[in-house]
Amino acid sequence: MLKVENLNVHYGVIHAIKNVSFDVNEGEIVALIGANGAGKTSIMHAISGLVKASGGVISFLDENITSSPAHKIIAKKLAQVPEGRRIFSQLSVQDNLEMGAYLRTDNKINEDLDKVYKRFPRLKERKNQLAGTLSGGEQQMLAMGRALMSKPKLLLLDEPSMGLSPILVNEIFSIIQEINREDGVTVLLVEQNANKALSIANRAYVLETGNITVSGDAKDVAENPKVREAYLG
Amino acid sequence: MKKKQIQQFILSFVIALVIYGALMFAMSAGILDNYWSGILIMACINVVLATSLNLASGYLGQLTLGHAGFMSVGAYVSAILSIYFQMPFIVSLIVGAIAACIIGILIGIPTLRLKGDYLCIITLAFNEIIRVIMLNLNITNGAKGLMGIPMNTDFTTGFMSVAVTIYVIYSIVKSRHGRAIISIREDETASELAGIPTAYYKILAFAISAFFAGLAGGLYAHYMGMLVPKTFDYNKSVEILVMVVLGGLGNLKGSVIAAIVMTILPEYLRAFSEYRMLLYAVVLIAAMIMKEKNVMPRIKAKFAKKRHEEVSEQ
Numbered sequence: 147m148l149k150v151e152n153l154n155v156h157y158g159v160i161h162a163i164k165n166v167s168f169d170v171n172e173g174e175i176v177a178l179i180g181a182n183g184a185g186k187t188s189i190m191h192a193i194s195g196l197v198k199a200s201g202g203v204i205s206f207l208d209e210n211i212t213s214s215p216a217h218k219i220i221a222k223k224l225a226q227v228p229e230g231r232r233i234f235s236q237l238s239v240q241d242n243l244e245m246g247a248y249l250r251t252d253n254k255i256n257e258d259l260d261k262v263y264k265r266f267p268r269l270k271e272r273k274n275q276l277a278g279t280l281s282g283g284e285q286q287m288l289a290m291g292r293a294l295m296s297k298p299k300l301l302l303l304d305e306p307s308m309g310l311s312p313i314l315v316n317e318i319f320s321i322i323q324e325i326n327r328e329d330g331v332t333v334l335l336v337e338q339n340a341n342k343a344l345s346i347a348n349r350a351y352v353l354e355t356g357n358i359t360v361s362g363d364a365k366d367v368a369e370n371p372k373v374r375e376a377y378l379g
Numbered sequence: 380m381k382k383k384q385i386q387q388f389i390l391s392f393v394i395a396l397v398i399y400g401a402l403m404f405a406m407s408a409g410i411l412d413n414y415w416s417g418i419l420i421m422a423c424i425n426v427v428l429a430t431s432l433n434l435a436s437g438y439l440g441q442l443t444l445g446h447a448g449f450m451s452v453g454a455y456v457s458a459i460l461s462i463y464f465q466m467p468f469i470v471s472l473i474v475g476a477i478a479a480c481i482i483g484i485l486i487g488i489p490t491l492r493l494k495g496d497y498l499c500i501i502t503l504a505f506n507e508i509i510r511v512i513m514l515n516l517n518i519t520n521g522a523k524g525l526m527g528i529p530m531n532t533d534f535t536t537g538f539m540s541v542a543v544t545i546y547v548i549y550s551i552v553k554s555r556h557g558r559a560i561i562s563i564r565e566d567e568t569a570s571e572l573a574g575i576p577t578a579y580y581k582i583l584a585f586a587i588s589a590f591f592a593g594l595a596g597g598l599y600a601h602y603m604g605m606l607v608p609k610t611f612d613y614n615k616s617v618e619i620l621v622m623v624v625l626g627g628l629g630n631l632k633g634s635v636i637a638a639i640v641m642t643i644l645p646e647y648l649r650a651f652s653e654y655r656m657l658l659y660a661v662v663l664i665a666a667m668i669m670k671e672k673n674v675m676p677r678i679k680a681k682f683a684k685k686r687h688e689e690v691s692e693q
Contacts (some may be wrong), residue, residue, distance in 0.1 A: 196571060200544055220574035234565035237558075245562050248555075249574035287571075296574065 147332055148193070148206060148224075148300055154201035155188045162188045164356040165202070167190040170300065175326050175333040177364060179377060180353035186336040187229055190304045193334075194226045195219045208299065221249050225298035229305045229336075231289040235278025239269055242277045242288055246295030255295070262291040265321065270340045283314040287321075294325065297303075300332045301325065307339045315339065319346055340377035344368040352377070399538050406534065416534055420602055422642040423537030424595045427544045428637040429622040430631055431591030435547050437628035438557065439584040440564025441491065445502030446592050446619045448509040451611035453479040453593025454600040455519055458528045461601065463518075468531040472597040479593025480586050482509075487585040491578070506616050513608040525600075525606040530600035540598055541635075544591050549631060551587065559627070560584050577595065626665050 155163035163185045170176045180186050186377040191197040193204055195216035204212045211219050225246075234242050243262060247255045263270035266287040272280060277288055286306055293301060294310050303322065307315040323346050337343035344350055350367040352360040360370055367373055402419065405411045411419070432446045460466040466474070490501045513519045520526070551557050559580050562570045571577050600606050604623030622641050626633030644662065648655040 194572060198566060215576070216571040217574045217576045220572065226572050228568055232566045232569035232572075234562050234569065236565055237561070241558070245570075245573045245575075246560065248559065290572065291568075 148334065149190070149205045150193070150202070151198055151204075152202040153189065153204065154202040154375055155185070155192050155197060157188075157197075162356055163192070163199075166353070166356070167202075168351050168358060168359055168361065170332060170334050172299075172332055173326075173330065175322070175335060175346055177335045177347035177350040178334065178338075178340070178353060179340040179350060179367075179375070181184050182338065183355070184353040186353055186355045187304055188228060190229075190334075190336055193219075193302060194224070212265050212329060217249070220296060223297060223299040224302070225293040225300070226302040227286075227289045227293045227304060227306065229284075229308065231285045233277045233280075233288050233292070235276065236273050237277055239277050239280070239288060240273040242292050243269075243295050246292035250294065258295055260299065262294055265294075265324070266291050272353060282309050283311070283317070285333045286310060286314075286318055290318075290321070290325075294329075294331075298331060300334065303335045305336060305338060307337060307342060315342060340373070344378075350370045354365060381534070389484070395542055399535075402534065402538075403467035418642060418646055420532060420534055420537045420598075422639045423534070423541045424598050425619075425622065425638040425642050426541045426635050427591055427595040427598070428619045429626065429634040430548055431595070432619050433623045433626070433629065433631060433634045434551070434560075434584050435588035437583060437622055437630065437634070438552055438560050438564060440628075441581070441585070441611075442495065442499050442504040442620075443585075444499050444613065444616045444620065445506040445509075446588075447484070447611040447613070447615035448502075448506035449479040449483055449589040449592035450596035450599065451509055451513060451606075451608065451647055452482050453596030454511055454606055454611070455525065455596075456593070458525055458599035458600040459518055459605055461529050461531075462525070462527055468529070468536075468601060469664055472536075472594060472601075474659070475597040475600075476590045476593035483586045483589025483592075484582060487582045487589075491581045491585060503613060503616070506611070510608045510611055513611070513660045517641065519606070522608065524605050526605045528600050528604050528606065529602045530601060530604045537598060537602075540594055543629065544594070547587070548591070552631070556580065556583070585633075621663065625663070625670070627670070636641070 150169065151167050153163055153166045154161070166189060178186055178189065188197065192199045195211070195214055195218070200210055202212070203210060206219070206222060206224055211222065234245060237245070243259060247258070263273070267283055269287055269291055272284065277285065280288060290306070306318050306322065311319065317341055322333060322335065326333050326340065335343055335347060344364045344367060347364040348363065350364045350371055351358050352367065360367055360373055368378065402411070405595055406416050428446060428450065453475035456478040457471040460471035461468065461559050490498060493501060505575050514521050559570070559575045562573065562575060563577050563580060567577055569609070616626070621635055622637045626635070626637030645655065645659060648658050653660055
């Protein structure tokens with residue numbers, strides 16, 4: 147579904163991503179794990195068109211999207227929940243969700259709004275509240291809901307567990323599984339919390355300073371001694 | 380929803396008409412003398428400037444300090460068309476506004492990648508560049524000033540311009556485009572990820588903002604009858620920005636009120652002549668502190684509560 151080949155990203159002279167290749171098949175949850183500064187977010191941004199790749203090819207549904215602008219990529223049903231949630235804090239919860247459906251012109255938007263509220267009942271309770279007044283966990287749910295409003299085929303999740311309590315992390319991860327299983331949304335998950343990510347993923351890639359060092363089934367990756375030592379403790 | 384919008388439109392139209400009628404009556408009956416009708420026209424021009432800047436600074440969230448530059452483009456272009464080409468007033472006004480809009484797009488494309496203080500400095504520099512160009516061109520008559528502009532701006536044209544500006548900006552802000560513009564202010568990355576073509580909307584908002592600044596400039600030129608580049612210096616840009624900030628970023632009503640108050644206030648302070656600027660500064664500081672402490676929303680909440688209690692008592 148998503149194929150990244152020899153991706154390179156430069157920030158000025160800094161070579162952040164070096165010849166990274168991986169792919170995501172339809173229906174999967176794929177985890178991309180790695181420490182701070184390994185380049186996880188850069189890869190996400192390159193896929194979504196927020197930063198320009200300096201080399202390599204990114205294709206989504208057999209279409210080359212490497213140099214497409216962000217809004218054209220989103221229109222192809224590839225959504226991203228950015229790191230740090232980035233909700234529109236001065237807009238209401240409902241407005242935030244509606245912004246997620248910005249590119250849609252069909253008449254099923256309200257139907258999907260109900261679906262999101264069903265998945266995240268807490269958002270429904272707070273639908274007229276300003277999004278900035280939500281707690282961290284609710285903001286993460288809102289960011290996910292907003293991305294779902296675009297009806298994505300592939301959902302990129304950047305550090306969904308960041309800054310959340312362990313209970314909330316569990317809740318968010320089980321929702322990710324639900325979205326994958328029930329709505330048939332393919333998920334590419336970027337996480338520092340390797341344990342959690344590997345527990346729900348089908349396959350995983352380990353990223354170290356811009357290179358992919360280990361890859362394979364999530365179970366095998368979790369048992370890889372190198373990975374265990376570095377990330378799982 | 381649609382019906383409510385139409386009702387709202389008709390209501391605002393009627394209110395505008397009543398205000399216009401009342402002021403026109405007051406002027407023709409001599410309740411408002413020439414001096415005050417002049418101030419009213421300046422107030423109209425300032426309202427157009429403040430509401431248009433609010434689109435770029437309040438809704439789009441790009442703090443710019445070059446609004447006087449766009450105003451001067453509109454002023455000079457429309458004045459030159461009126462003097463040298465004998466164009467009808469309305470035509471020169473519109474062409475002036477379009478010229479400002481085009482300059483806005485040309486400035487916007489390279490600068491809107493910048494944010495915050497950088498954008499401020501660039502727009503400030505642009506303001507000065509325009510001023511220096513106006514100072515050195517033959518057709519603008521440099522520092523001596525461009526004279527003999529037909530004085531066509533009256534209260535009616537001023538009021539009409541205000542109505543059109545508020546209508547257009549209000550409609551944009553309340554539309555799908557408006558929500559896109561506001562979401563860019565809230566978070567640009569998230570907007571891009573929601574599929575909003577952010578570059579397009581930034582330039583669109585900037586261009587519309589510049590268009591109405593140009594319109595205000597044209598009104599100003601045909602009200603004063605002469606133009607000197609010094610009018611459109613950095614102080615003017617700051618003055619407009621102050622109106623917007625005082626009225627509230629992203630608050631159209633606030634911009635209108637602040638623009639009117641800030642036109643009339645200096646006139647009242649004339650009595651204190653020497654202390655005028657000092658008082659002016661004190662008023663601004665006081666207003667900022669009150670704003671910071673959210674005095675207005677609290678007063679509003681109080682009133683709402685009172686009304687609520689009254690209703691429940693009945």
